Amino acid sequence: xxxxxxxxxxxxxxxxxxxxxxxxxxxxxxxxxxxxxxxxxxxxxxxxxxxxxxxxxxxxxxxxxxxxxxxxxxxxxxxxxxxxxxxxxxxxxxxxxxxxxxxxxxxxxxxxxxxxxxxxxxxxxxxxxxxxxxxxxxxxxxxxxxxxxxxxxxxxxxxxxxxxxxxxxxxxxxxxxxxxxxxxxxxxxxxxxxxxxxxxxxxxxxxxxxxxxxxxxxxxxxxxxxx
Numbered sequence: 001x002x003x004x005x006x007x008x009x010x011x012x013x014x015x016x017x018x019x020x021x022x023x024x025x026x027x028x029x030x031x032x033x034x035x036x037x038x039x040x041x042x043x044x045x046x047x048x049x050x051x052x053x054x055x056x057x058x059x060x061x062x063x064x065x066x067x068x069x070x071x072x073x074x075x076x077x078x079x080x081x082x083x084x085x086x087x088x089x090x091x092x093x094x095x096x097x098x099x100x101x102x103x104x105x106x107x108x109x110x111x112x113x114x115x116x117x118x119x120x121x122x123x124x125x126x127x128x129x130x131x132x133x134x135x136x137x138x139x140x141x142x143x144x145x146x147x148x149x150x151x152x153x154x155x156x157x158x159x160x161x162x163x164x165x166x167x168x169x170x171x172x173x174x175x176x177x178x179x180x181x182x183x184x185x186x187x188x189x190x191x192x193x194x195x196x197x198x199x200x201x202x203x204x205x206x207x208x209x210x211x212x213x214x215x216x217x218x219x220x221x222x223x224x225x226x227x
Contacts, residue, residue, distance in 0.1 A: 001155060001180055003036055003049050010048035013210035017054045019043040025050075025057050029113065032134075056093075060116030064094040066211050069203035072097060072151060072177060073218035075195040080104060080220075081147055081173055088145040088167065090135050091153030094120040097177065098128055105147065111138055135160045138167050146172040152217055155180030156188075168225045178217040185221040193220045 001009065022030060033053050037046055047054070055063050077100045084105040089098045092110035094117050101108045102125060110125075111133040112118050122130045133139040135150070136159040148168045154160055154176060164174050179185060186192040195218040203214060 003038065006049040006051075007045050010051045011210065011212045013055075014048045014051040016210065017047050017051070017058075019047060021054055021058060022046065022050060025053065026115070029053065029057055056114040056117060058116075060094065060114055060120060062210065063117065064120055065204075066207055066214065067094055067096040069201050069207060070096070070214045070216045071201070072100070073195040073198060073216060076177055076193070076218060076220045079193055079222075080149070080175055084147045086145050087147040088138075088140065088149065090138065090148065090150040090164070092121060092130075093117050093151075093153075095125050095128070097149060097151040098125055101147070101149065102127065109140065109145070111135070111140075136163055138163045140167045142166050143169040143172075145169060147175065148172065149175045149177070150179070151177040152179075156184045165225060170225055172225050174223050174225065176221045178219045179221055182219050182221055185223075190221040190223045193222075194218060195220075 025033070033050055037049060082104050086107045086109065087101040087105035089101055089108065089110045092098045092112045095110065098108060098110045098121060109129045109131060110121055111131050112121065113132060113134050118130050118132065121128065131139050135154055136157070145167050146169050148164050168174055176185065182192060197218065198216060200214045200216065207214060
């Protein structure tokens, strides 16, 4: 999402952070994120815009706890291809989607820029190859993946979509779960499946107070890469 939208949609927990926390981000992350913020913005708007970045990189355990109570809809998982040679999870976080790919693929690679989330994922899924990287510069060879996925992490940015297509083998599939602007994808040839809502699992009250009410992912957009 763009800067103004990120400010507007910041969850209540943004007040947990201050502008001093931005300085605590890894240098490359801070440089990357600040480059999209207009100069002269008030500190509170900067913090609001960077809420998710601050969570991912400074308090990854919070994200992991939220992901426990936002499981991906079973119908979405069932709709993913089976018996895949190599699957990729982009922006894998702590492995909410990755763990399902292990059951459907002979090899799984997870790309995640947060060191803390990579550590959680590696401990939880030791057979997965976990790489540091960003969605617009994936550290993988062209056509190396037969199923390229992401959950709740991507939107229709041209550089990202070009990377997803670049690393996906001809005949392979790109599958995005709860992407930003799903209507855009549906209007540009992606097949959309929306599963019916399910009850949110019982969860600690702090999650609502910090992140807002959990919303288990249930929207799937897929496209097969031509030969």
